[in-house]
Each structure stands twice: as structure tokens, then as C-alpha cells.
Amino acid sequence: MQINVSQLLKESIGSIRNYRLSEVVDIAGGSSMVDGEVRLMRTDQGILAKGTLHTEVEVTCSRCLSLFSCPLTLNIEEEYSPTTDVVSGAFLPLPGEPGCFTIDEHHVLDLTEAIRQYALLATPMKPLCREDCAGLCPNCGHNFNQGHCECLPQKVDPRWSELNKLALASGILVNEREGTE
Numbered sequence: 001m002q003i004n005v006s007q008l009l010k011e012s013i014g015s016i017r018n019y020r021l022s023e024v025v026d027i028a029g030g031s032s033m034v035d036g037e038v039r040l041m042r043t044d045q046g047i048l049a050k051g052t053l054h055t056e057v058e059v060t061c062s063r064c065l066s067l068f069s070c071p072l073t074l075n076i077e078e079e080y081s082p083t084t085d086v087v088s089g090a091f092l093p094l095p096g097e098p099g100c101f102t103i104d105e106h107h108v109l110d111l112t113e114a115i116r117q118y119a120l121l122a123t124p125m126k127p128l129c130r131e132d133c134a135g136l137c138p139n140c141g142h143n144f145n146q147g148h149c150e151c152l153p154q155k156v157d158p159r160w161s162e163l164n165k166l167a168l169a170s171g172i173l174v175n176e177r178e179g180t181e
């Protein structure tokens with residue numbers, strides 16, 4: 001996602017270039033196709049990159065643990081500061097806060113890092129393969145999205161069965177106590 005901006009840097013503030021991008025970017029260890037449109041605008045500080053990009057990242061469903069592709073929309077807006085003067089070639093002091101995006105000494109603006117950061121922020125913390133993901137059987141680990149498992153009818157939380165055992169041992173059955181009055 002590299003764009004040479006040497007021409008744009010020579011133009012007046014407010015000058016605009018539009019780009020259609022379509023490229024593979026490494027996001028969180030996986031390669032993702034990223035595409036969309038980006039508008040670059042010359043500002044007094046450098047170049048403002050603004051655009052909407054679409055991509056998909058491979059994530060693990062937080063309920064059923066299956067891998068699936070999660071579509072992401074990235075609304076990027078970042079200002080890039082030049083590190084060298086485009087006319088004289090002299091090094092420029094870096095304005096602004098540390099970690100701000102820069103245009104390298106060859107006047108190349110690289111959107112990759114911004115895309116990576118926006119994609120990580122846009123990735124859901126607890127992704128679901130689908131809204132109504134049925135999850136896994138806590139007993140046998142069967143994926144309920146693929147139908148029922150054999151241990152479904154007894155549907156007893158193991159903690160309750162432990163409690164029933166204790167109740168039996170002390171001569172009181174939890175269920176029987178109710179309704180005896």
C-alpha cells in the first residue's frame with residue numbers, strides 16, 4: 001500500500017489525489033486482501049489520507065471455536081508528515097506526537113501500518129461466526145451448529161449433579177424437598 005507522493009507534496013495546500021487500492025496486506029499473522037478508495041490531500045503539515053477500505057480477517061468464533069472470515073470496514077483518516085523536504089532534500093524535524101505516520105525519504109507514503117492498526121481495532125474482541133451461533137456442548141465438545149450430540153437429553157450442569165450427590169449422601173434430595181409441605 002505504497003504511494004509516491006512527491007508530486008502532491010509540491011502542490012498547494014488542498015490539492016487532492018484519489019486512489020483505488022487493491023492489495024494483500026499482512027494483518028495479525030494472516031494475509032488479507034484489502035481494497036477500497038483513498039483520497040490524499042496536501043495539508044500544511046504533510047498529507048492527509050482519508051478513505052474507506054474493506055478487508056477480511058481470519059478469526060476464531062468465541063462460542064464454537066471454528067475459524068471463519070470476518071469482514072471489516074476500515075474508515076481511515078491519518079495525517080502523514082514528510083521526513084525530507086521534497087524540493088531541497090533536507091531532513092525535516094518530525095512534528096507532532098511520537099508514533100505519528102511519516103512519508104519516507106523517497107517521498108513514499110505507506111498505508112500498510114495504518115491499515116494494520118485500524119484492522120486490529122476493528123476486529124471484534126469476541127467474534128461470532130454467526131449471530132445465533134449455538135456453541136459447543138460443554139460435555140463432549142460437539143459443535144451444536146452441526147446438530148445435536150448424544151449427551152443432549154440429560155442436559156444437566158455437572159455442578160448440579162455434584163450437589164445432588166451430596167444431598168443424597170445426607171439423606172435429603174433437593175428435588176423431593178420441594179412440594180412436601
Ligand SMILES: [Zn+2]
Pocket residue numbers: 061062063064065066128129130133134135
Ligand atoms: Zn460459532
Ligand SMILES: [Zn+2]
Pocket residue numbers: 137138139140141142149150151152
Ligand atoms: Zn455433547
